[in-house]
Amino acid sequence: MIMKLPPGISDSVFNLAIKEFEQAVGKDWVFTSEADLDLYRDAYSPFKGEEEERVASAAVAPDNVEAVQAVVRTANKYKIPIYPISTGKNLGYGGSAPTLSGSVVLDLKRMNRVLEVDEANASCLVEPGVAYFDLYRHIQEKGYKLWIDTPDPGWGSIIGNALDRGGGYTATKYRNHFDAHCGMEVVLANGEVMRTGMGALPGAKTWQQYKSGFGPWIDGMFSQSNFGVVTKMGFWLMPQPEGYLAGRVEVFKYEDLIPLVDIMSDLENNGIYTGMPMLDVPLINPSMLPGEAMRTPPPAEVQAILSKPGGPTAAELEAYCKQHDVGLWGCKFQYYGPEEIVRAQWAYTKKRLSVIAGARFSEPEFYTMPLTPEQMQKVHKVSLGIPNLEMFFIGARSPSNPNPTRGHIWFSPIIPRNGREVFKAQRVFSEASRQLGLPVFPLAIATTYWERAFIFIFGFPITDDIEFNRKNREAFRELVKIAAANGWGEYRTAPAHQDAIMATYSFNNHALLRFHETVKDAIDPNGIISPGRYGIWPKNLRGNKV
Amino acid sequence: MKQLTSCLGTIAVLLLSSGQFLAAEPDLQQGQVVYERWCAPCHAPGNIYPGTVALQTKYEGKIPAALMARTDMTPEFVKQFVRTGVSIMPFFRKTEITDSELDNLASFLVTKNKN
Numbered sequence: 001m002i003m004k005l006p007p008g009i010s011d012s013v014f015n016l017a018i019k020e021f022e023q024a025v026g027k028d029w030v031f032t033s034e035a036d037l038d039l040y041r042d043a044y045s046p047f048k049g050e051e052e053e054r055v056a057s058a059a060v061a062p063d064n065v066e067a068v069q070a071v072v073r074t075a076n077k078y079k080i081p082i083y084p085i086s087t088g089k090n091l092g093y094g095g096s097a098p099t100l101s102g103s104v105v106l107d108l109k110r111m112n113r114v115l116e117v118d119e120a121n122a123s124c125l126v127e128p129g130v131a132y133f134d135l136y137r138h139i140q141e142k143g144y145k146l147w148i149d150t151p152d153p154g155w156g157s158i159i160g161n162a163l164d165r166g167g168g169y170t171a172t173k174y175r176n177h178f179d180a181h182c183g184m185e186v187v188l189a190n191g192e193v194m195r196t197g198m199g200a201l202p203g204a205k206t207w208q209q210y211k212s213g214f215g216p217w218i219d220g221m222f223s224q225s226n227f228g229v230v231t232k233m234g235f236w237l238m239p240q241p242e243g244y245l246a247g248r249v250e251v252f253k254y255e256d257l258i259p260l261v262d263i264m265s266d267l268e269n270n271g272i273y274t275g276m277p278m279l280d281v282p283l284i285n286p287s288m289l290p291g292e293a294m295r296t297p298p299p300a301e302v303q304a305i306l307s308k309p310g311g312p313t314a315a316e317l318e319a320y321c322k323q324h325d326v327g328l329w330g331c332k333f334q335y336y337g338p339e340e341i342v343r344a345q346w347a348y349t350k351k352r353l354s355v356i357a358g359a360r361f362s363e364p365e366f367y368t369m370p371l372t373p374e375q376m377q378k379v380h381k382v383s384l385g386i387p388n389l390e391m392f393f394i395g396a397r398s399p400s401n402p403n404p405t406r407g408h409i410w411f412s413p414i415i416p417r418n419g420r421e422v423f424k425a426q427r428v429f430s431e432a433s434r435q436l437g438l439p440v441f442p443l444a445i446a447t448t449y450w451e452r453a454f455i456f457i458f459g460f461p462i463t464d465d466i467e468f469n470r471k472n473r474e475a476f477r478e479l480v481k482i483a484a485a486n487g488w489g490e491y492r493t494a495p496a497h498q499d500a501i502m503a504t505y506s507f508n509n510h511a512l513l514r515f516h517e518t519v520k521d522a523i524d525p526n527g528i529i530s531p532g533r534y535g536i537w538p539k540n541l542r543g544n545k546v
Numbered sequence: 547m548k549q550l551t552s553c554l555g556t557i558a559v560l561l562l563s564s565g566q567f568l569a570a571e572p573d574l575q576q577g578q579v580v581y582e583r584w585c586a587p588c589h590a591p592g593n594i595y596p597g598t599v600a601l602q603t604k605y606e607g608k609i610p611a612a613l614m615a616r617t618d619m620t621p622e623f624v625k626q627f628v629r630t631g632v633s634i635m636p637f638f639r640k641t642e643i644t645d646s647e648l649d650n651l652a653s654f655l656v657t658k659n660k661n
Contacts, residue, residue, distance in 0.1 A: 029641075036640065039629065043636030061641045091636060109641035129641075133583070154587065377594065389587040390594055395634040397600040404600065404633040 004055050006081050006102040017078045021060045024070035029061040040105045042095035044407025044462050046469050046496050054097045056105045063110040065231045073191035079526045082106045084229045086128035086160030092410045099495040099532040114138045123208040125234045128159040132387040145240040147385035149174035154387020159233045163223045167449030169382040171274040174238050183207040185232035189524035208234035226530035241336035247346045247364035250327025251356050254314035257329045258419030263352050275334025281443045282327035297400045311442040407462040413488040415454040422446050432482050436475040502535025577654025580647050589613040617659050621652035
């Protein structure tokens with residue numbers, strides 16, 4: 001058996017722990033063979049084929065909270081690092097592999113029960129193994145008039161995505177998956193179970209109704225961290241709206257992005273639209289059909305303008321747009337609600353945007369719920385809370401991508417929400433990409449999962465070429481530094497880059513990280529839960545930073 | 547292959563009748579559930595499915611692009627791809643698709659067009 005043991009753990013101690021894990025979860029659900037452990041590698045690892053690849057020493061898959069407690073107690077007794085995963089589908093941000101090689105993966109996929117859906121309160125309580133597909137199916141089968149908010153790939157864990165602070169595509173209130181949660185159950189490093197919010201009050205009927213409970217609201221400490229094993233989480237769900245309306249605006253001058261962003265944000269902050277505003281670049285992708293943007297390369301003439309050394313000028317872009325009667329920037333506005341209301345909201349949106357000279361508006365799409373199967377094929381599914389896997393067009397073989405990749409990891413900095421800063425980010429990242437030998441996207445556009453701020457998302461392809469992957473890792477680190485020098489920080493990252501990114505959040509001599517470390521040492525003194533996750537190392541491994 | 551399947555089926559019946567459960571008839575219904583849950587979101591017929599478009603591009607129509615239309619797959623072939631992944635498709639753990647579910651999935655995909 002080839003096995004990478006946890007640091008400082010002998011064979012005999014490890015074997016004792018494995019026996020106890022087997023007693024806790026049953027022999028069938030403790031994995032130690034090489035073939036089984038291969039399934040706990042990160043399918044999108046940027047280290048594949050290299051010594052640094054993060055690999056597990058074993059995997060343990062409990063199917064209830066008591067078994068999780070037993071596993072955690074054993075790990076604590078023998079000081080064996082464990083790495084909880086929910087569905088293990090955090091692809092592009094680490095997959096199912098641990099941050100520290102030799103950790104035992106605590107695979108919670110079998111805990112896949114939808115424990116409660118309260119239609120009147122529009123909320124649910126789920127276990128970590130419940131995927132977006134599962135909750136969607138459950139709601140459909142029961143006929144509840146509720147929507148979920150799903151990220152692009154629907155097979156991820158509702159809990160895992162929220163804990164990694166992922167985002168989705170429906171109404172403002174639900175797109176921030178961590179913010180949409182209401183109440184948690186956590187197994188602590190000593191094996192004790194704790195409930196947060198109203199869950200701490202025995203007999204409370206408001207665990208999924210009132211978020212913060214009494215006293216310090218500590219839920220955030222269990223996201224992007226290693227302070228506990230979350231075994232249940234409540235979420236607020238979106239009541240199925242009567243209707244959905246989407247309308248687009250296109251503007252034709254380069255600087256039009258500035259008022260477009262200002263008006264877009266003001267309308268969002270005033271609740272004029274509740275859906276996700278989706279900025280786009282029509283001259284690159286005129287069709288904007290679902291999936292099409294990922295499959296169709298820009299017209300050759302556009303590619304020629306974009307790939308000019310030094311990037312395109314505003315005049316060149318505007319001339320192309322005028323000649324081809326296509327917008328330079330666009331934005332789709334989305335509305336959920338009764339028809340008379342969403343049509344009035346769209347009319348008001350158009351009125352506000354009409355101050356931009358030449359702004360052109362589409363005829364809006366409007367649907368009442370439920371959608372017909374034909375409509376379902378046409379819409380941007382995630383905007384209507386329908387889980388799917390269409391995002392995997394990124395990287396998959398297709399006519400526009402004859403050489404498929406083996407995966408990707410995401411570089412995703414948070415950028416201030418204004419048009420001038422978008423221009424600046426486009427310039428800074430284009431220049432950096434040229435210098436680092438990366439593909440250049442001079443018109444990369446900001447995304448709006450969250451209110452108030454933008455996020456830029458760049459995918460770094462992963463291949464089987466070790467040298468290519470190594471160069472990309474170095475380029476990634478450079479981009480992190482360049483972003484930080486401009487005041488832009490990443491929102492989330494894969495284990496490969498967690499230390500590097502945490503190091504940029506360095507105000508007052510890394511006061512924030514030092515606080516995390518103080519907490520870690522106090523509540524997990526043996527440092528057993530996910531050592532190194534998000535840059536937080538327990539005291540015995542603090543030299544492990546990369 | 548068909549002969550082997552029916553031969554295994556006979557063995558399974560014999561074993562079952564003698565009270566042992568070492569081999570069972572494939573549960574094609576469960577295989578279909580696994581297909582619909584894990585494969586169809588990427589491999590169903592249609593150009594909105596990345597797996598289907600990828601196979602259409604790769605084989606240029608020489609082999610059907612949608613998994614359900616293929617007749618060339620063996621159970622071993624199906625199991626190999628599920629457990630090792632290919633290109634952008636990750637592998638699937640045993641907590642996602644158990645070995646027996648995988649057997650049933652493979653049987654379902656291999657036999658669906660032969661009846």
